């Protein structure tokens with residue numbers, strides 16, 4: 001039987017990084033929805049072209065399209081032993097579809113580590129990015145502050161915040177996340193496979209905690 005691990009967590013919690021580390025440690029494939037979309041769009045698959053149309057219009061890609069891509073992805077031979085899922089499922093509908101797909105292969109989701117962090121910390125992480133006007137050098141008010149506030153260390157040009165990196169946008173993203181994933185979290189909780197992990201710690205310590213949960 002294969003092992004499917006679904007990693008959940010809000011934007012800014014470091015889920016992608018953790019999914020990569022975990023997949024490497026336990027020798028499973030890392031499936032990121034972002035990568036999967038990019039691959040399908042690049043290869044001009046039918047689903048890739050379809051999703052591109054929604055993205056171009058600034059709309060959410062419908063669940064059916066995402067589920068279709070996912071289904072094709074896990075049918076490949078490198079998923080024989082399972083996978084670490086990063087960004088899928090994202091909605092209850094996707095989770096239910098995922099269960100049916102795995103069921104048909106005699107599998108199921110094994111465990112769902114849910115990485116948590118306070119809004120305060122997430123907003124700080126999501127909104128701390130400053131970009132240099134001249135060459136796009138990137139700084140972070142907490143993790144990589146410039147020597148002089150508002151000035152690029154490398155070329156002395158002005159630092160500004162892109163719309164995506166403001167506190168307002170961060171708050172919006174977190175709100176959307178909670179709305180979309182609350183039913184998903186309840187769904188896995190009811191199945192007794194959701195385990196919460198404290199996300200407000202260093203990358204290595206968090207990776208260790210997640211590995212311990214998965215090994216159990």
Ligand SMILES: [Zn+2]
Nearest residue numbers: 132137152155
């Ligand atoms: Zn610069």
